[in-house]
Amino acid sequence: MAIPKEQLESVEERVLRIVSQNGAKEDSLLQVLHDVQADDNSLSEAELIQVARAMDIPLSRVYGVATFYSLYSVHPRGRFVIRVCESAPCHITGARAVIGAFEEALGIKMGETTKDRKFTLEYTSCLGVCGVAPAVMINDRVYGNLTPQKIPEVLADYDEDE
Ligand code: FES
Numbered sequence: 460m461a462i463p464k465e466q467l468e469s470v471e472e473r474v475l476r477i478v479s480q481n482g483a484k485e486d487s488l489l490q491v492l493h494d495v496q497a498d499d500n501s502l503s504e505a506e507l508i509q510v511a512r513a514m515d516i517p518l519s520r521v522y523g524v525a526t527f528y529s530l531y532s533v534h535p536r537g538r539f540v541i542r543v544c545e546s547a548p549c550h551i552t553g554a555r556a557v558i559g560a561f562e563e564a565l566g567i568k569m570g571e572t573t574k575d576r577k578f579t580l581e582y583t584s585c586l587g588v589c590g591v592a593p594a595v596m597i598n599d600r601v602y603g604n605l606t607p608q609k610i611p612e613v614l615a616d617y618d619e620d621e
Pocket of ligand 1: 544545546547548549550584585586587588589592593594
């Protein structure tokens with residue numbers, strides 16, 4: 460699909476600003492992709508092209524990194540990405556029931572995004588907070604010791620963002 464010229468220019472300006480803040484060396488690629496993705500939790504084709512140009516890195520390499528790490532997505536996602544830990548400690552302490560509660564509350568299945576592009580539900584591996592399993596991360600915020608009963612309260616934290 461063609462991208463309007465005005466939109467492409469604004470993507471270019473934004474990517475150039477982020478690259479100049481982080482440096483154009485390949486070591487900065489992960490941070491640059493993180494910052495570029497921050498506006499809508501996903502990396503569009505136009506953004507990947509501009510990152511490759513601005514950092515003088517082959518597009519195939521940029522795309523490879525963007526698709527290798529689960530923190531990045533080249534598919535549209537919601538403004539809030541709910542990452543549910545599926546590693547063993549969370550699994551045995553009730554992650555499955557927590558997943559069921561999120562799916563029921565949001566009306567979507569794991570891997571899907573709500574129609575209003577507000578929430579995306581994804582699996583993740585260990586978040587490093589096994590002491591409070593089962594745990595999830597919503598954007599940069601961690602929630603632990605979850606039960607299905609606590610899910611409406613967790614989602615209520617995002618009610619004001621309408
Ligand atoms: S196993 Fe879930 S946070 Fe470590």
